[in-house]
Amino acid sequence: MSVLQEICPNVRNMKNLEGAILARQACQIKEELRQGVRKPYREVIDVSFSDPHRTGVKPLTFVRQVLAACIYPQLMNSNKLPVDVRQRAQRLLRACYGGSIGSYSEAAGIPDIIHRISGFITKRDGGLPSYPENIHTTAGSQWSLMNVLKVLVNSRASPRTAVLTPGPCYSTAILSFMSVGAVVVPYYLSEKQGWKLQIEELHRALDSTKGVYNPVALYIINPGNPAGLVQSRKSIEDVIKFVSEKRLFLLADEVYQDYVYGGNKEFVSYKRVLAEMGPPLSDTVELASFHSASKGFLGECGLRAGYVELVNLDRAVMKHTNTLILKQACAPVLGQIALDLMMNPPQPGDPSYPLYSMETQYMQTTLAHNVKKALLVINSLPGFCCQPVEGGQFLFPRLFLPHKAVQKAKEAGIQPDTFYCIRLLEEAGVLASPGCEYNQKEGTHHIRFCIMTHMDIMEELLKRLTTFHTQFMQDFS
Amino acid sequence: MSVLQEICPNVRNMKNLEGAILARQACQIKEELRQGVRKPYREVIDVSFSDPHRTGVKPLTFVRQVLAACIYPQLMNSNKLPVDVRQRAQRLLRACYGGSIGSYSEAAGIPDIIHRISGFITKRDGGLPSYPENIHTTAGSQWSLMNVLKVLVNSRASPRTAVLTPGPCYSTAILSFMSVGAVVVPYYLSEKQGWKLQIEELHRALDSTKGVYNPVALYIINPGNPAGLVQSRKSIEDVIKFVSEKRLFLLADEVYQDYVYGGNKEFVSYKRVLAEMGPPLSDTVELASFHSASKGFLGECGLRAGYVELVNLDRAVMKHTNTLILKQACAPVLGQIALDLMMNPPQPGDPSYPLYSMETQYMQTTLAHNVKKALLVINSLPGFCCQPVEGGQFLFPRLFLPHKAVQKAKEAGIQPDTFYCIRLLEEAGVLASPGCEYNQKEGTHHIRFCIMTHMDIMEELLKRLTTFHTQFMQDFS
Numbered sequence: 030m031s032v033l034q035e036i037c038p039n040v041r042n043m044k045n046l047e048g049a050i051l052a053r054q055a056c057q058i059k060e061e062l063r064q065g066v067r068k069p070y071r072e073v074i075d076v077s078f079s080d081p082h083r084t085g086v087k088p089l090t091f092v093r094q095v096l097a098a099c100i101y102p103q104l105m106n107s108n109k110l111p112v113d114v115r116q117r118a119q120r121l122l123r124a125c126y127g128g129s130i131g132s133y134s135e136a137a138g139i140p141d142i143i144h145r146i147s148g149f150i151t152k153r154d155g156g157l158p159s160y161p162e163n164i165h166t167t168a169g170s171q172w173s174l175m176n177v178l179k180v181l182v183n184s185r186a187s188p189r190t191a192v193l194t195p196g197p198c199y200s201t202a203i204l205s206f207m208s209v210g211a212v213v214v215p216y217y218l219s220e221k222q223g224w225k226l227q228i229e230e231l232h233r234a235l236d237s238t239k240g241v242y243n244p245v246a247l248y249i250i251n252p253g254n255p256a257g258l259v260q261s262r263k264s265i266e267d268v269i270k271f272v273s274e275k276r277l278f279l280l281a282d283e284v285y286q287d288y289v290y291g292g293n294k295e296f297v298s299y300k301r302v303l304a305e306m307g308p309p310l311s312d313t314v315e316l317a318s319f320h321s322a323s324k325g326f327l328g329e330c331g332l333r334a335g336y337v338e339l340v341n342l343d344r345a346v347m348k349h350t351n352t353l354i355l356k357q358a359c360a361p362v363l364g365q366i367a368l369d370l371m372m373n374p375p376q377p378g379d380p381s382y383p384l385y386s387m388e389t390q391y392m393q394t395t396l397a398h399n400v401k402k403a404l405l406v407i408n409s410l411p412g413f414c415c416q417p418v419e420g421g422q423f424l425f426p427r428l429f430l431p432h433k434a435v436q437k438a439k440e441a442g443i444q445p446d447t448f449y450c451i452r453l454l455e456e457a458g459v460l461a462s463p464g465c466e467y468n469q470k471e472g473t474h475h476i477r478f479c480i481m482t483h484m485d486i487m488e489e490l491l492k493r494l495t496t497f498h499t500q501f502m503q504d505f506s
Numbered sequence: 507m508s509v510l511q512e513i514c515p516n517v518r519n520m521k522n523l524e525g526a527i528l529a530r531q532a533c534q535i536k537e538e539l540r541q542g543v544r545k546p547y548r549e550v551i552d553v554s555f556s557d558p559h560r561t562g563v564k565p566l567t568f569v570r571q572v573l574a575a576c577i578y579p580q581l582m583n584s585n586k587l588p589v590d591v592r593q594r595a596q597r598l599l600r601a602c603y604g605g606s607i608g609s610y611s612e613a614a615g616i617p618d619i620i621h622r623i624s625g626f627i628t629k630r631d632g633g634l635p636s637y638p639e640n641i642h643t644t645a646g647s648q649w650s651l652m653n654v655l656k657v658l659v660n661s662r663a664s665p666r667t668a669v670l671t672p673g674p675c676y677s678t679a680i681l682s683f684m685s686v687g688a689v690v691v692p693y694y695l696s697e698k699q700g701w702k703l704q705i706e707e708l709h710r711a712l713d714s715t716k717g718v719y720n721p722v723a724l725y726i727i728n729p730g731n732p733a734g735l736v737q738s739r740k741s742i743e744d745v746i747k748f749v750s751e752k753r754l755f756l757l758a759d760e761v762y763q764d765y766v767y768g769g770n771k772e773f774v775s776y777k778r779v780l781a782e783m784g785p786p787l788s789d790t791v792e793l794a795s796f797h798s799a800s801k802g803f804l805g806e807c808g809l810r811a812g813y814v815e816l817v818n819l820d821r822a823v824m825k826h827t828n829t830l831i832l833k834q835a836c837a838p839v840l841g842q843i844a845l846d847l848m849m850n851p852p853q854p855g856d857p858s859y860p861l862y863s864m865e866t867q868y869m870q871t872t873l874a875h876n877v878k879k880a881l882l883v884i885n886s887l888p889g890f891c892c893q894p895v896e897g898g899q900f901l902f903p904r905l906f907l908p909h910k911a912v913q914k915a916k917e918a919g920i921q922p923d924t925f926y927c928i929r930l931l932e933e934a935g936v937l938a939s940p941g942c943e944y945n946q947k948e949g950t951h952h953i954r955f956c957i958m959t960h961m962d963i964m965e966e967l968l969k970r971l972t973t974f975h976t977q978f979m980q981d982f983s
Contacts, residue, residue, distance in 0.1 A: 082609040
């Protein structure tokens with residue numbers, strides 16, 4: 030018996046994710062394939078994450094060259110690396126203590142890099158000032174979110190602290206809220222309208238907390254994950270007015286800002302819209318905006334680096350946030366360097382520019398091709414329906430499952446879309462995630478999969494999905 | 507005014523560290539030096555952390571070569587890197603999804619690396635089995651500790667959860683306990699007896715919680731930080747009996763296990779002693795042991811990687827811990843690779859062995875020299891007294907400050923040892939940490955500084971310290 034009388038309820042309440050069943054099964058199948066067990070496929074295609082290198086997307090050469098030179102500076106003695114790579118590595122190493130990426134940096138990040146992130150934000154937002162002291166790097170945007178939550182959420186409070194959270198919303202965020210003791214109150218995006226965010230729905234969600242919880246923040250993901258919406262300026266303005274009126278802290282997850290490909294859509298940051306709305310809003314609405322080195326064209330998920338920019342924070346809150354940051358060890362230094370390279374890529378005229386430009390253009394072409402092809406295929410299948418996507422790295426098509434399949438899932442004690450994903454994995458070797466993990470609207474079923482893969486892998490995936498899905502619908506019809 | 511009605515008390519209660527005053531001042535001084543302002547020194551020597559590369563210790567060539575090859579695999583096409591470096595990099599890349607360190611790994615870490623960590627532990631503990639499923643890697647041992655604490659500490663509970671914590675104890679650990687809502691109850695090590703851990707003192711500390719708090723865990727640092735004690739097998743046995751009797755969870759911070767240099771002392775792990783004590787203890791005492799890539803001879807603090815091994819955990823607790831780990835993104839992949847290299851260094855006969863061996867021996871020589879020299883100098887100064895150190899990377903000498911200095915500090919509203927450290931920084935350009943940050947016994951004063959520096963830097967540091975201290979004692983006598 031354990032020495033523990035009781036497990037912390039924040040942890041106890043975290044559901045044992047159905048995705049975990051899938052992940053374990055995927056491991057087992059991979060092991061069987063390695064041992065030569067014959068299956069209808071030779072490899073599992075894992076599109077359950079946004080993790081481009083996993084599915085054949087190549088790292089950017091410039092990024093890897095600078096990182097390698099920073100790690101092993103002897104490389105700079107040869108002429109094999111382009112001169113701008115060497116110069117960049119030298120500059121970055123000068124900013125590291127003792128000239129080594131093995132030293133800790135300041136808790137918030139290397140000051141030189143923080144300044145360059147701030148410069149990137151200013152440029153992105155049309156000259157709007159960004160203050161380095163409001164920017165903190167962490168080991169991924171999830172940790173940035175956790176830092177802000179630790180200040181926002183009082184886990185001992187009664188009534189309990191609530192965060193308005195989109196439905197659908199990616200599962201890591203939901204678990205982060207729960208792990209700090211917050212209650213997740215969903216507002217549902219309108220699937221029929223391409224996952225549009227409706228202000229009436231925000232009001233409904235907020236009203237539902239009355240007398241039960243203490244709502245402190247609104248969490249927004251733009252561009253969306255898993256739903257690929259990109260908010261218009263008007264929609265952002267409406268959200269800002271709402272949080273201002275209701276005195277909510279605005280948590281803006283903007284990690285997919287580089288991934289906007291819907292017709293005439295473009296990414297506009299919450300910070301920019303807020304500033305352009307002018308006083309009193311621009312001076313009062315408290316905002317945290319998150320970005321990450323995993324989610325831009327770098328796709329360097331394994332390096333673990335993200336940042337948060339804080340806007341309009343009350344001085345007392347800012348002081349506590351800084352204390353919290355200060356007590357933590359720094360973000361991985363190579364991850365910080367990746368952020369620097371992401372924010373400041375090679376420019377026309379630089380020796381590395383032509384290759385860099387070719388590689389990123391190829392990614393854009395790949396993504397455009399994958400989205401188009403995947404939408405076409407999925408929407409041609411019976412029982413499948415996917416809204417047009419404007420941004421992000423995922424499709425989140427709706428599944429209309431036959432009654433027999435829903436029944437079968439019930440008997441197995443799992444959600445119907447988990448049942449579908451398990452079969453998809455077993456029979457077709459495709460690992461996608463079930464919609465039940467994403468705060469989807471009750472009674473609906475979806476699957477999520479990443480579209481930032483090598484073109485050939487997407488072709489293969491769609492082929493397997495088509496065969497599997499057709500058979501599945503037949504089997505359970 | 508903020509939208510926040512109240513800041514989470516766990517965060518609010520975290521003291522604004524006095525070290526922060528020092529860090530800010532150090533930044534300012536460095537900026538002044540850069541601008542050419544004349545001071546009695548040309549550079550600040552920062553020994554406030556254990557951060558060897560910062561103070562001139564060189565990274566290990568083998569480690570940096572493998573990391574560079576993993577980041578930029580094109581390097582493996584040339585013969586410039588030794589063959590064992592290339593083989594190791596190839597093996598590690600094969601274990602990464604898509605062959606890239608830019609992919610996420612499993613949440614607990616790359617299975618191949620976890621197996622090799624487990625192999626290292628088995629070998630270290632004389633063949634005692636270690637199970638990969640009990641090992642999790644994180645972005646540094648601090649995060650591993652936080653994960654365990656999140657399960658152990660119920661922040662909503664009343665009476666509040668307490669952790670018995672050594673005095674002195676390094677400040678990051680103290681802040682970690684506080685940030686999850688635990689109460690830190692100090693047990694004091696006996697400075698006069700070379701910082702020995704006394705079981706009577708554990709009893710006293712535990713008794714002090716009666717009727718006030720709910721003690722759930724005992725936190726131990728062995729080898730010590732900041733006190734450089736290395737526990738004997740007998741002392742470890744006594745602690746194990748104590749926690750078993752009192753039904754406490756044992757948190758064993760063993761990150762300095764490579765740094766033992768006191769005469770005939772050697773590091774023995776808690777896990778090994780526990781196993782060798784036999785049933786029922788060996789089957790029941792719940793233990794978490796922490797280690798890190800920052801604190802071995804690698805000194806790769808900037809990579810951010812550590813691991814925890816869990817022993818005898820109740821199944822329900824283990825399930826919750828796994829859920830918690832699962833919801834997090836993985837540890838930085840390059841940090842995981844550093845752990846692999848640390849646990850499995852080049853062996854005699856490998857091409858990289860001679861250089862690796864020379865480099866690590868040089869570090870040991872440096873450390874032995876630095877410890878000896880620093881103890882000699884400090885113990886020759888009036889008002890300074892340092893116990894012999896047996897392990898770890900710090901000296902924590904006691905300061906007997908003149909009454910006038912204590913008075914002056916009081917007037918300035920700071921602790922006497924912070925006052926000393928500020929003067930040391932301003933006048934001698936040496937950044938050490940004040941004992942008040944380390945749960946030192948009330949009424950005593952200390953400073954902490956890292957001794958794992960380049961020899962020349964240690965010489966320079968001791969010269970500056972001697973001049974400064976002599977003058978300080980005169981000024982305030």
